[in-house]
Amino acid sequence: PTPEGWLAVDAYLTETLVGHDPALEAAVRDQDAADLPAIEVAPLNGKFLHLLARISGARRVLEIGTLGAYSTIWLARGIPADGRVVTIEAEPRIAAIARANLERAEVADKVEVVEGIAADVLPTLAGSAPFDLVFIDADKESNTLYLDWAARLGRPGTVVVVDNIGRAGRVAAPADPGSQIDGVRRGLEMLGADPRFDATALQTLDLKGWDGVALAVVV
Ligand code: DHB
Ligand code: MG
Numbered sequence: 001p002t003p004e005g006w007l008a009v010d011a012y013l014t015e016t017l018v019g020h021d022p023a024l025e026a027a028v029r030d031q032d033a034a035d036l037p038a039i040e041v042a043p044l045n046g047k048f049l050h051l052l053a054r055i056s057g058a059r060r061v062l063e064i065g066t067l068g069a070y071s072t073i074w075l076a077r078g079i080p081a082d083g084r085v086v087t088i089e090a091e092p093r094i095a096a097i098a099r100a101n102l103e104r105a106e107v108a109d110k111v112e113v114v115e116g117i118a119a120d121v122l123p124t125l126a127g128s129a130p131f132d133l134v135f136i137d138a139d140k141e142s143n144t145l146y147l148d149w150a151a152r153l154g155r156p157g158t159v160v161v162v163d164n165i166g167r168a169g170r171v172a173a174p175a176d177p178g179s180q181i182d183g184v185r186r187g188l189e190m191l192g193a194d195p196r197f198d199a200t201a202l203q204t205l206d207l208k209g210w211d212g213v214a215l216a217v218v219v
Contacts, residue, residue, distance in 0.1 A: 001205070010042070010206040018043045023105035024073055031068030034097050040070035041137070041163060042206045045213065049135060049161065052215075053078030056159045058132035062125070063087035064118050064146050065138030065163075069098035069111075075135065076107035085111045086128050088118045088138070118142065122149040130155035136187075137163040140180040143187030151196040151218055158218040162187055166203050166212035191216050 024046070032038060041049070053061060053075055059082070061075050066089035076085045085107075089095040095115045102108040114121050118138055122145075134150040136143060143162060150160045165171060165184055175181035191199035191214055199216035 006205045007207060010044070014043045018047050023101075024070060026104060027068050027070050027073060027101035030097060030101060031070070034068075034093075036068055036094060036097065039208075040067055041074075042204070042208050044206060045163075045204065046071055046074035048213075050074040050078040052159055052161065053133055056133055056157075058159065059083040060128065060131045060133075061085040062128075062131040062134045062150070062153060064122075064134070064136050065089070066098045066113055067094060067137075069101045069105075069113075071135065071137065072098065072102060072111055072113075073105040073107055075133070076102070076105075076110045079110065081110070083110060084128065086114060086125060086131075087111060088114050088116065088121050090115075090117050090138075119145060122146075122153070125149075125153055129153040131158060133159040133161070135161045135163070139183070140164060140187075141178060141183035143183045144190050147187055147190050147194070147197070151194070154218040156218055160197065160199075160214075160216040160218065162191070162214040162216075164211050165201050165214045166210055168210045188214060195219065 058079055063072055066087040072087045092115050095113050098113050102111050131153050136146045170181045171184050191197050196219055197216045198219055199214055201212055201214040203212040
């Protein structure tokens with residue numbers, strides 16, 4: 001397979017199954033205009049998160065890593081009007097862009113953007129728990145910490161998704177301790193070994209390159 005081949009398939013599937021959405025496209029535009037990294041999930045993956053929320057009947061969603069709120073909008077649209085997405089963003093400047101994007105998408109009333117380091121915020125969220133779906137998409141070095149909180153703030157049946165588990169193949173080789181790839185690997189090994197989870201993973205090949213998502217349920 002060539003990049004031309006998989007990019008054409010990604011464009012075809014996106015056009016056919018996702019289509020165009022002004023609020024989502026504007027969110028990415030404003031994220032780019034603010035010089036934030038273009039590391040939001042691909043459209044097909046955003047819709048995958050949205051469908052997981054709907055299929056699981058999620059009402060309370062926890063997202064770790066907001067960025068421009070692209071995935072947040074997808075998730076918020078997948079829960080009922082009285083549902084809640086709590087999304088954690090470390091940088092105030094980014095949280096402000098996220099809030100504006102959520103307003104324009106008309107989901108701001110369902111979303112709480114919590115500013116802070118996730119490791120500090122997560123222990124404060126017991127009052128919003130149990131979460132029905134947790135999406136982990138932040139600093140990869142902390143994936144095991146985030147998975148531990150996903151289990152603690154979840155319940156049996158909680159859906160857990162971890163982004164970026166393939167990293168262009170780098171996940172398959174041992175990595176420097178403390179590095180992002182090492183964090184991804186330790187997160188996957190935790191999903192495989194920790195009796196609180198049952199998990200699988202899907203590789204993805206799309207306009208964001210070769211990567212993947214892990215999907216787990218809290219046992
Ligand atoms: C990076 C992080 C992400 O969450 C992502 O989806 C892609 C890339 C990164 O840090 O490089
Ligand atoms: Mg990601």
